[in-house]
Amino acid sequence: MKTSFVKMLVLPIAAFALASAGAVTTNASRIDATKKPPITAFAHSALPNSCEPQNVNCTTVVSANICMSSETSPRQVWLKDGTGACVVPLYKNN
Structure with a gap:
């Protein structure tokens, strides 16, 4: 039992x-x-037509929040287009 x-x-x-x-x-x-894994984006540097790589969690899907680098003085980050210019805007993931 x-x-x-x-x-x-x-x-x-x-x-x-x-x-x-x-x-x-x-x-x-x-x-x-x-x-989503971080992507390599680019922030404009002081030199003309020059961009510095940045790792960010952003997307190209348009939203109200622009993606910024994670530095002490944040800068807007971009993707390069077909010509290598940093002109494609990135936005924060919601």
Whole structure:
């Protein structure tokens, strides 16, 4: 009698623990999949027609928030067009 009671109690607890662990790891992988990796953008430097590379989390999808570099004095960042000029504006990911 005592053995069957323990078996009846342990099996549901073990199943619940495994299901909980699976749910937590599934959610974590879903969150990681939505993060976008940083892209290399360019900020205009003091020299004419010269751009410095910057790693940012931005997009070309137009929004109200312009993408800025993460420096002490932030500058707007751009992508290069087909000619190599830094003229394609970037926007913050929403």
